Amino acid sequence: MHANSAPITFTITRPDDWHLHVRDGAALQTVVPHTAAQFARALIMPNLKPPVTSTTQALAYRERIRAAAAAAGHSAFEPLMTLYLTDQLPPDEILRAQEAGIVGVKLYPAGATTNSDAGVTDMRKTYATLEAMQRVGMPLLVHGEVTSPDIDLFDREAVFIDTQLIPLRRDFPSLKVVFEHITTREAAQYVQEAQGAIAASITAHHLLYNRNAIFTGGIRPHYYCLPVLKREIHRQALVDAATKGSPRFFLGTDSAPHATHLKEHASGCAGCYTAHAAVELYASAFEAAQALDKLEAFASFHGPDFYGLPRNTGQITLRRESWTPPHSYAFADTSLKPLAGGEMLHWRIA
Numbered sequence: 001m002h003a004n005s006a007p008i009t010f011t012i013t014r015p016d017d018w019h020l021h022v023r024d025g026a027a028l029q030t031v032v033p034h035t036a037a038q039f040a041r042a043l044i045m046p047n048l049k050p051p052v053t054s055t056t057q058a059l060a061y062r063e064r065i066r067a068a069a070a071a072a073g074h075s076a077f078e079p080l081m082t083l084y085l086t087d088q089l090p091p092d093e094i095l096r097a098q099e100a101g102i103v104g105v106k107l108y109p110a111g112a113t114t115n116s117d118a119g120v121t122d123m124r125k126t127y128a129t130l131e132a133m134q135r136v137g138m139p140l141l142v143h144g145e146v147t148s149p150d151i152d153l154f155d156r157e158a159v160f161i162d163t164q165l166i167p168l169r170r171d172f173p174s175l176k177v178v179f180e181h182i183t184t185r186e187a188a189q190y191v192q193e194a195q196g197a198i199a200a201s202i203t204a205h206h207l208l209y210n211r212n213a214i215f216t217g218g219i220r221p222h223y224y225c226l227p228v229l230k231r232e233i234h235r236q237a238l239v240d241a242a243t244k245g246s247p248r249f250f251l252g253t254d255s256a257p258h259a260t261h262l263k264e265h266a267s268g269c270a271g272c273y274t275a276h277a278a279v280e281l282y283a284s285a286f287e288a289a290q291a292l293d294k295l296e297a298f299a300s301f302h303g304p305d306f307y308g309l310p311r312n313t314g315q316i317t318l319r320r321e322s323w324t325p326p327h328s329y330a331f332a333d334t335s336l337k338p339l340a341g342g343e344m345l346h347w348r349i350a
């Protein structure tokens with residue numbers, strides 16, 4: 001669809017966010033309503049302090065998120081839960097998780113990102129647990145970056161594919177894997193061509209920006225996330241992957257709220273907050289690629305199909321309307337700065 005012939009409104013099946021951080025406590029009241037206003041479901045990442053490592057913890061966390069959504073009038077919103085993989089996560093926890101409807105287990109290589117200290121130090125230590133996951137069909141959600149200091153930060157994802165992901169999938173050929181928030185041409189190509197059950201989530205910010213955004217006119221911490229934004233050729237490869245209709249790619253915002261003062265800091269936190277305008281930001285990216293007609297499958301079909309969950313039955317309508325998100329939102333007892341705050345957007349959920 002060409003930009004000039006784009007419709008004034010378009011309606012799609014209500015989407016899901018397959019990768020979301022909402023934190024806990026008072027923060028939930030301020031961020032969950034943004035997601036619940038747009039999405040039917042969201043897959044909640046477990047990197048709390050301490051991390052969510054048991055089914056019992058995940059179910060209690062789900063209730064806190066549901067309560068925050070309901071308090072904002074979104075009682076139909078469904079948080080889908082994950083467990084945090086550690087060197088010690090026991091295989092029998094996988095069976096409990098499976099029975100309780102936990103949707104996946106998240107792999108953070110130790111030291112890779114926010115609250116990843118408890119992450120995996122050596123994949124071998126997790127093999128009995130991965131075996132159990134493979135057996136029951138529990139997906140492994142992968143933060144795909146190596147962490148060793150001798151690898152250039154911008155190469156961490158590509159090196160992860162060769163040194164970690166390919167060997168892992170050779171050892172567990174029927175383990176379902178989601179390569180989360182992919183950022184490189186190498187990752188898009190690997191996921192497109194690999195054998196077996198693999199898919200990838202793609203954020204709106206990695207579709208919209210390249211690494212120049214972090215440095216334009218001075219250092220801009222609100223564009224800093226992990227995996228970090230890459231070169232333009234990588235952004236283009238991600239746009240191609242998202243907009244060509246392949247069922248292996250789906251929407252996952254990785255919206256990651258941090259207080260403004262912790263991002264505008266000498267060692268600022270990684271994460272872009274996009275929940276306030278998630279579908280609008282994806283619509284901008286798809287429209288720029290003249291592919292608005294591919295947005296619905298990416299946002300609403302490919303995720304549930306991969307996870308073996310039903311597609312949503314409700315709908316949302318996007319209207320062509322210029323509006324400017326605020327510079328700042330409340331975040332627990334402080335504030336956060338959303339991506340594209342104060343910048344004009346051209347689509348808005350009706």
Ligand code: DOR
Nearest residue numbers: 113114225226256270271
């Ligand atoms: O930028 C990021 N922020 N990347 C991650 O992997 C974690 C996330 C967070 O939790 O803040």
Ligand code: ZN
Nearest residue numbers: 019021045254
């Ligand atoms: Zn994340």
